[in-house]
Amino acid sequence: MSSAVFGQKACLGQANGPDVELIVSGTELYATYETVEGFPVIYDDALGRFYYARVVEGRYESTGVSVTSPPPPGLLQHARESDEVRSEKIRQRQEQMKQRSHPTQDQE
Structure with a gap:
């Protein structure tokens, strides 16, 4: 179904x-992004840029630093979202793809 990438630059x-x-690293359902130094990053669609991320209550949160x-002081390398958050994001992505x-009649 989907192909996976692991540590691909x-x-x-x-x-x-x-x-x-x-x-x-990841699949079309869930992927993570890191700098080459290993710091986690997320893309902010509203701002159109990648920002360093920290894990807050199991979920990636932007630091606001491009x-x-x-990287901002104290940022942890290779930090990961919790299994629960990851599972929820995968479920949401599957629903979007479905x-x-x-499409329902409202979407056509």
């Missing part, structure tokens, strides 16, 4: 910034 574009080199800057492949 990729050059990713940003809507409001330069391309950045990140390490990608990955084009040095809705796209079988």
Whole structure:
């Protein structure tokens, strides 16, 4: 069904910034991104940029510091979201994909 990548280096574009080199791991249902130094990052759709992330209550949260800057002090390398958060995000993504492949009348 889906292919997985583990620790693959990729050059990713940003809507409001330069391309950045990140390490990608995961599938189409759930993927994580890290800087080449191992700091977790997330993409902020509203701002169009990748930002360093920290785990707060099991979930990635933006630090507000762009990955084009040095990481904020105290940021943990290779931090991961909790199994519960990861499972919920996968479930949500599966539901989104299901809705796209079988649109309701309201969506047509």
